Amino acid sequence: MKKYLVSIFLLLFIFSSCGSSNDNGDSPDPSTDVRTLKIAPFKVGFAVDVNLLRSNTVYRQTVINEVNSLTAENAMKMGNLSSARNVYNWNDADYVVDFATKNDMRVHGHTLLWYRDVPQWVENFSGDRNAWIALMKEYIQTVVGRYKGKIAAWDVVNEAFEDDGQYRKTIWYRNIGAEYIDLAFQFAREADSSTLLFYNDYGMEYSAAKRTAITNLVNDMKSRNIPIDGIGLQMHIDMFRSKAYFTLAINMAASCNVKVHISELDVATNPDKDPKAKFTAEVALKQKTSYKAMAEALLAIPADQQYGLTIWGINDAYSWLTDNPDWGLPFDKDFKKKPAYDGLIEAFNK
Ligand code: G3I
Numbered sequence: 534m535k536k537y538l539v540s541i542f543l544l545l546f547i548f549s550s551c552g553s554s555n556d557n558g559d560s561p562d563p564s565t566d567v568r569t570l571k572i573a574p575f576k577v578g579f580a581v582d583v584n585l586l587r588s589n590t591v592y593r594q595t596v597i598n599e600v601n602s603l604t605a606e607n608a609m610k611m612g613n614l615s616s617a618r619n620v621y622n623w624n625d626a627d628y629v630v631d632f633a634t635k636n637d638m639r640v641h642g643h644t645l646l647w648y649r650d651v652p653q654w655v656e657n658f659s660g661d662r663n664a665w666i667a668l669m670k671e672y673i674q675t676v677v678g679r680y681k682g683k684i685a686a687w688d689v690v691n692e693a694f695e696d697d698g699q700y701r702k703t704i705w706y707r708n709i710g711a712e713y714i715d716l717a718f719q720f721a722r723e724a725d726s727s728t729l730l731f732y733n734d735y736g737m738e739y740s741a742a743k744r745t746a747i748t749n750l751v752n753d754m755k756s757r758n759i760p761i762d763g764i765g766l767q768m769h770i771d772m773f774r775s776k777a778y779f780t781l782a783i784n785m786a787a788s789c790n791v792k793v794h795i796s797e798l799d800v801a802t803n804p805d806k807d808p809k810a811k812f813t814a815e816v817a818l819k820q821k822t823s824y825k826a827m828a829e830a831l832l833a834i835p836a837d838q839q840y841g842l843t844i845w846g847i848n849d850a851y852s853w854l855t856d857n858p859d860w861g862l863p864f865d866k867d868f869k870k871k872p873a874y875d876g877l878i879e880a881f882n883k
Contacts, residue, residue, distance in 0.1 A: 766794070
């Protein structure tokens with residue numbers, strides 16, 4: 534039996550590493566490149582654009598080949614789900630969930646409460662604190678309840694803090710107070726006892742005040758038995774960001790004894806938005822180093838805390854960064870694997 538397992542492992546290793554970059558770093562011939570990001574010991578995901586998932590066959594096939602987790606880039610945001618109180622359009626969110634289910638992929642729900650993409654009917658709402666709590670509860674429990682058992686985890690609250698560690702004065706904060714966070718997590722838990730509940734934010738990799746605010750929030754919630762299972766670190770970094778910073782952020786999140794999700798990874802190559810910027814071979818290799826280091830930092834925390842790594846898009850033709858101009862993702866505009874992709878594979882193969 535042991536010989537059988539060893540040969541299977543060797544076959545898997547040869548299979549997954551074949552097509553690796555050769556010694557001078559050239560990526561392999563795409564037609565023979567059978568590598569996949571699914572070799573990682575944790576779930577790897579893409580944030581997907583539902584319209585591209587429906588209409589672009591190469592986009593869709595790349596998703597199927599490469600990942601085992603999906604986040605809807607926009608389809609599950611309040612502004613896209615709810616056009617009036619108790620009026621919902623589920624089509625796009627259902628499509629993502631159905632696609633993931635058909636392809637045996639995990640779904641990560643993004644996001645229940647955010648200060649952006651708040652629909653006009655909520656902006657126009659007026660009522661006392663209890664009325665706002667009732668509105669928030671109704672929305673959260675309608676959405677979480679619809680996907681009960683189908684969505685593995687939710688970003689319950691997204692970006693509740695400013696970079697200086699102060700609470701962001703969101704519509705929820707202004708009308709309910711800081712307790713909106715506790716309530717949101719409790720309402721989500723009541724609607725689905727099986728889904729994991731995450732706090733999601735950016736900036737832990739560069740702001741000590743934000744690192745402190747987020748870890749204090751999570752530790753305090755846990756001390757009061759408010760249900761929370763994980764921290765999402767968005768990690769919209771650039772290739773100049775040092776590994777030390779994002780490793781510190783990941784380790785501080787892990788110190789809260791919760792699951793850690795690298796939830797929105799991209800590595801900008803032109804953070805100063807220089808209109809004359811070019812994606813050179815040198816830039817590609819710097820970007821590769823950042824992708825590899827991020828994966829290594831997640832691999833270094835306890836295995837049971839490694840929730841996963843989600844890349845904020847698939848290829849450079851369809852990224853929120855593209856107009857900068859920028860080339861922040863692991864696939865180029867023609868869906869060819871970049872050195873950034875090789876960096877992830879090298880980290881996963883270690
Ligand atoms: O679909 C409409 C289209 O019909 C319309 O013609 C067009 C012009 O108004 O807008 C399109 O919607 C845009 C949508 O992206 C889809 O492209 C919205 O205006 C635009 O605001 C939206 O931007 C998204 C942004 O969040 C705000 O929701 C980005 O795609 C998305 O990548 C970005 O993702 C966020 C995470 O959710 C949270 N963390 C930060 C991250 C980057 O900002």
